[in-house]
Amino acid sequence: MTRKTGFLCDESYFWHNTGNGALFMPPGGWIESDVHSENPDTKRRFKNLLERSGLMDHLTQIKPRPATLDDIQLYHDYEYIERIRELSEIGYGDAGENALVGKDSYGIAKLSAGGAITAVKAVMNDEVDNAYALTRPPGHHAEADLGMGFCLFNNVAIAAKYARKHLGLERILILDWDVHHGNGTESAFYDDPNVMFISLHQDRNYxxxxxSAEHTGTGAGSGFNINIPLPAGTGNAGYLHAMKEIVKPVADQFKPELVLISAGQDPSMFxxxxxxxxxxxxxxxMTRFMMNIANKHCEGKFVACHEGGYSSAYVPFCSHAIVEEMSGVKTEVEDPFAQALHTLPTDELYSTQKEYINKAKEIQSKYWNL
Structure with a gap:
């Protein structure tokens, strides 16, 4: 069944300048100048593939608007916002921990946060059935007063808080499948029972x-923060097992009115x-799994916001597959790397992976019927 899927992007997102470096380290000393990991290539190549495959012709284009200062202050401190603005005017700086700011990054980051809000509004106003927001810079590491891990403003957290305040939503589910823990989003809702945050991530990566699975929320938010750390080497089978054992039964009890995905395609093989x-x-x-939850509880209201993913060759195919599933449109694109992967244990569930998931399940069983 085809669906009316929105696609949000803006050329400005590709103009956020993180400078150069090896992976994420600045050049100098023994480090030769290279391309920074959080560069526009992965996202631009994804957009190009959507156009080349013809899938873009089936998507409803959504134009983002910049977030206002009031919007950003739904989560971030005013002093921090001002620091981003000042660094942007200077033309270069670090907003915290590997959160580089370039010329015009302040305006672009406002448009990125505003893009997440715009996508949520389009879905909640029934302009589209679901939406994919290809925003940049990413957001899920950004704390209220500190940029971290390439993130300046926390796009998903701001959009969720906007939906609570201005769209009247009572229950929002955020699933973060980025390989790195969404610490900023966790902080935003750690004591909030109205926003359930679930993070699937590589254990102790970044x-x-x-x-930690023991970090379950505080006060009224106890049990509404769910961390599912996974061991290195976890593939399709492990992620889906975690979703079946924990995410689905918890979501069925929470009954969200909107499902938000922090869609980082960095759990990929490459x-x-x-x-x-x-x-x-x-x-x-994974997309189908979460869409089924949205279909069951909130009439399919589902928004994916792009986060990480640093393989410029493979992220486009992973992201394209997500949008195919969201839209119900199958193109001629096949995963060109599938042949190289077929001998690898991506679809095998190992006992170590089960142990990690069972530990998280045991902890959450204190709060939910699992």
Whole structure:
């Protein structure tokens, strides 16, 4: 069944300048100048593939608007916002921990946060059935007063808080499948029972001190923060097992009115900043799984916001598979790397992966019927 899927992007997103460096380290000393990991190539190549395959012709284009200062202050401190603006005017700086700001990054980051809001509004106003927001810079690491891990403003957190305040939503589910823990989004809702945050991530990758299964929320938000750390090497089978064992039964009890995905395609096999083994087919199945939850509880209201993913060759195919599943439109594009992956254990569930998932399940069983 085809659906009316919105697609949000803006050329400005590709103009956010993170400078150069090896992976994420600035050049100098023994580090030769190279391309920074968080560069526009992965996202631009994804957009290009949508156009080349013809899938873009089936999508409803959504134009983002910049977030206002009031919108951004739904989560971020005014002093931090001003720091981003000042660094942007200077033309270069770090907003915290590997959160580089270039010339015009302040305006672009406002448009990125505003893009997430715009996508949510389009879905909630029934302009589209679901939406994919190809925003940049990413957001899920950004804390209220600190940029981290390439993130300036927390796009998904701001959009969720906007939906609570201005769209009247009572229950929002955020699933973060980026390979790195969404620490900023966790912080935004750690004591909030109205926004359930679930993070599937590689155990102790980044930030290494965040994302423990024991971190379940505080006060009224206890049990509404769910971390599912996974061991290196987890592939399609492990991710889907975690979703079946924990995400689905918890979501069925929470009954969200909107499902938001922090869609980082860095759990993929070829990502240079992670060690997971998810294929394009795996991302398709994960998308289908979460869309089924949205279909069951909130009339399919589902928004995916792009986060990480640093393999410029493979992220486009993983992301394309997600949008195919969201729209119900199958193109002629096949995963060109599938043949190289077919001998690898992406679809095998190992006992170590089960142990990690069972530990998280046991912890969450204190709050939910699992």
């Amino acid at each position: 930030p290494p001190e965040r994302g 990502d240079p900043l992670a060690r997971m083994m998810v294929s394009a087919e795996g991302f398709k199945h």
